[in-house]
Amino acid sequence: MAARLVDTGHDVTVLDDLSTGHADAVPDGAAFVQAPITEAAGVLAGGFDGVLHFAARSLVGESVARPGLYWSSNLGGTLALLDAMRETGVRRMVFSSTAATYGEPESTPIPETAPTRPTNPYGASKLAVDTALTAYAGLHGLGAVSLRYFNVAGAHTGADGRVYGERHAVETHLIPNVLAVALGRRESVSVFGTDYPTPDGTCVRDYIHITDLAEAHLLALDACRPGGHQIYNLGSGSGFSVQEVIETCREITGHPIPAVVGERRAGDPAVLVASSELIRRELGWKAEHAGLRTIVGDAWAALTR
Numbered sequence: 001m002a003a004r005l006v007d008t009g010h011d012v013t014v015l016d017d018l019s020t021g022h023a024d025a026v027p028d029g030a031a032f033v034q035a036p037i038t039e040a041a042g043v044l045a046g047g048f049d050g051v052l053h054f055a056a057r058s059l060v061g062e063s064v065a066r067p068g069l070y071w072s073s074n075l076g077g078t079l080a081l082l083d084a085m086r087e088t089g090v091r092r093m094v095f096s097s098t099a100a101t102y103g104e105p106e107s108t109p110i111p112e113t114a115p116t117r118p119t120n121p122y123g124a125s126k127l128a129v130d131t132a133l134t135a136y137a138g139l140h141g142l143g144a145v146s147l148r149y150f151n152v153a154g155a156h157t158g159a160d161g162r163v164y165g166e167r168h169a170v171e172t173h174l175i176p177n178v179l180a181v182a183l184g185r186r187e188s189v190s191v192f193g194t195d196y197p198t199p200d201g202t203c204v205r206d207y208i209h210i211t212d213l214a215e216a217h218l219l220a221l222d223a224c225r226p227g228g229h230q231i232y233n234l235g236s237g238s239g240f241s242v243q244e245v246i247e248t249c250r251e252i253t254g255h256p257i258p259a260v261v262g263e264r265r266a267g268d269p270a271v272l273v274a275s276s277e278l279i280r281r282e283l284g285w286k287a288e289h290a291g292l293r294t295i296v297g298d299a300w301a302a303l304t305r
Contacts, residue, residue: 001052003027003158004214015043016055022167028160037077041084050092050221051085053078056126059172060100063122074125079132086140092224093133094217097146099206099233099274101127104267109238109275112148112231119267134229143224149234150206150272151175152213154295155302164210165302174205174245175299182255183303189257191242193264202242204271206235209289209298219283232283235274240292248292252300 005012012030015037026032033043037055056074063070085093100123101116118124133144153175155165166176180186194201216234223230250257279285289295
């Protein structure tokens with residue numbers, strides 16, 4: 001996102017405590033401040049016209065084991081950021097939320113009107129932030145947009161030729177874990193259940209290319225309106241099955257990628273796909289890099305370059 005902002009002429013400052021981030025990922029042309037989100041006031045005092053808020057802990061399992069950490073980091077940190085914005089007169093925020101706020105949906109693709117029933121502290125903390133944004137918009141004139149989505153994949157190449165891909169110390173996402181087998185970092189990939197009511201029996205999940213996600217954030221930044229908080233879902237509208245992802249990774253990498261089939265995991269819905277009809281209609285956004293081969297190909301290229 002920072003690279004995309006720099007490429008489109010914005011003055012960018014990245015604030016990150018580097019607890020999970022990487023200083024060398026800050027693009028050329030962007031300033032960098034290493035600090036926790038709770039110290040944002042000192043940075044914002046320099047004069048800014050908007051904040052794109054990605055800072056959060058995001059491991060579902062960890063959120064169940066350490067819920068207090070997620071409430072203090074995700075909600076507490078955001079409240080500190082919102083107060084810093086109010087004090088320094090920054091009136092626009094784009095919040096990187098999550099479709100985990102919906103929990104197990106009643107139907108798919110999931111619209112913004114679906115009930116929000118998160119099933120873990122991670123999703124609950126993100127939903128609480130959305131609630132806070134609505135309150136701050138009404139009370140303090142903040143203009144906010146929340147973007148809710150599922151899995152992000154692929155890689156983004158900046159105008160300077162630098163490639164930005166996934167770099168997680170603890171990797172929980174399917175595509176990088178499958179590709180890790182082809183790289184020799186894992187022996188096999190696990191498939192949890194092949195008897196779901198889907199075309200090939202494996203779970204179907206939504207994937208969005210990181211470049212498309214960045215474009216959505218750019219559009220959302222321009223769409224912030226004082227006193228309003230808008231929520232948009234981002235997704236492919238159809239999704240891809242676990243088996244489709246594995247087969248595509250095999251084709252792209254030329255590696256057999258052994259798969260070990262196990263039992264279903266408790267609480268895994270058959271299909272999780274978000275509808276992006278509202279943001280398409282209101283902001284003109286659509287997934288330009290929606291093909292699975294494109295997403296996997298870009299992710300593989302970033303890992304092997």
